Amino acid sequence: MRGTSAKSRDEVLAAVDAVQGDVAELGTQLLAAVDVLDANPALRRVLTDPSTDTEAKQDLASSVFGGTFSADTVGVLRTAVGGRWAAGRDLADGLEQAGIAAYVRSAQDAGEGQRFETGLFEAGQAVLGDVDLRRAVSDKSAPVAARKQLLADVLGDKVVPTALAVLQQATVARTGSFEKVLEGFNVLVAQRRGRLAATVRAAYDLDDAERERLASVLQRKYGAEVQLNVIVDPAVVGGVAVTVGDEVVDATMSTRLESARRALAG
Incomplete structure (x- = not known):
C-alpha cells in the first residue's frame, strides 16, 4: 500500500492506538466490517469516492455499522472513510490491518x-x-x-x-x-510490537543461546530489536539463511554446495 492509501492506513492505525476500550472486540468488529465491504462493492465505492463529501461518507458508515458495532469501532471506521484511498479495495485492506493491529494491542495490554x-x-x-x-x-x-x-x-x-x-x-x-x-x-x-521480523531457516531448531547470539547480531546490523521466526528445514544441511524484509543473507551449506557445483560445471 502506497501514497494516499498508506497515509490513510496509518491514520486508521493511529485511531486504533487511541482506543481505550476493549481492543480485542475492536479487532473482531473491524474484521467483520471488512467482510461487509468485501461483499458490497457498491458500498465500498461510495465510501471511498473522493467526490463525495467526507462528512456524508462518515455519516453513511455510522448508519451502516452503528447499530451493530461499538462506538469505538464506529469511530475508527469514520476515521477510515474520512481518509483518501487510491482504490476502493485499499479501504478494506487497511481495515484488515487495523483489525490485526487491535489484536496485537490486546495481547500487549494483557502482557501476552x-x-x-x-x-x-x-x-x-x-x-x-x-x-x-x-x-x-x-x-x-x-x-x-x-x-x-x-x-x-x-x-x-x-x-x-x-x-x-x-x-x-x-x-x-x-x-x-x-x-x-x-x-x-x-x-x-x-x-x-516495535520489532523487525527475521525469518531464519536452519537444519535444526536453534537453542536459546544460538537464538540470542543471532538476534544480537541482527539487532546491531539493523539497529532495532528483532523477532526471530525459526523454520527447521533439513534441506539446509548446515548454516542458516536469514530473511529480513527484502534482504536475504544465505550462509547455508546447501547454497555453498550448489554454487560450487555451478562453478565446476562452468
Missing part, C-alpha cells in the same frame, strides 16, 4: 505480546507443515466459517485467542494465499 507473536508464527508453521490441514484451510471452495472452525478445533488450546483470530483471518486469504497472507500478518505483528 511475546506469547502471541511466537504462538502465531509456530502455529502457522504447524499448519503449513501438515499437508492435509494446509490443503483444508486453503480450500476456497469450502466455506470460510468451516475453515475458521477447523483451525479453532486444531489450534484453539495451543495459542492465545487473539493469535487464533489472526490465524483464522488468514484463511480468508483476501490478498493472496493463506501462506502469503499469514507471512504479511507476522511482519505486521512484529512492526506493531
